[in-house]
Structure formats: C-alpha cells, structure tokens
Amino acid sequence: AIYSRKNTTDPKRAKPWMAPNGTSGMHMKEDCAVDAGHVWRSKIDNNVWRPTEYPDGWEDLGPVEEV
Numbered sequence: 001a002i003y004s005r006k007n008t009t010d011p012k013r014a015k016p017w018m019a020p021n022g023t024s025g026m027h028m029k030e031d032c033a034v035d036a037g038h039v040w041r042s043k044i045d046n047n048v049w050r051p052t053e054y055p056d057g058w059e060d061l062g063p064v065e066e067v
C-alpha cells in the first residue's frame with residue numbers, strides 16, 4: 001500500500017475514527033481516536049470497531065475540548 005494510516009496513543013493528537021482498510025488502520029491497545037465529539041482509547045488489539053458502536057472495546061476519555 002502506498003498509504004497506511006498511523007494511529008496515535010496520545011489523546012491530544014487523536015485523529016477521527018476511520019474504518020480500517022484490511023489490516024491497515026486497525027487500532028491496537030492504547031491507540032486513541034475521536035468519535036462523536038469524544039476521545040476514545042482502545043482497550044484491545046486489532047480493534048476495528050467504531051467506539052460508539054462497540055463501547056466495550058474503548059475507554060471514553062471525555063469530550064475533545066477537555067482532553
């Protein structure tokens with residue numbers, strides 16, 4: 001692949017959640033993402049689920065403006 005999404009473990013640098021493309025873009029444990037105005041941290045490796053659709057796989061760190 002020419003482009004592979006790089007996720008971050010830094011909540012302040014979290015990017016909007018995007019569905020992975022195959023194995024590219026899957027969230028590993030501790031990776032952060034933004035969804036529905038909140039920053040979320042993955043609780044599991046190989047996480048392909050949107051935080052608001054599978055909250056058991058994510059920790060809600062709070063609203064973006066408060067993180």
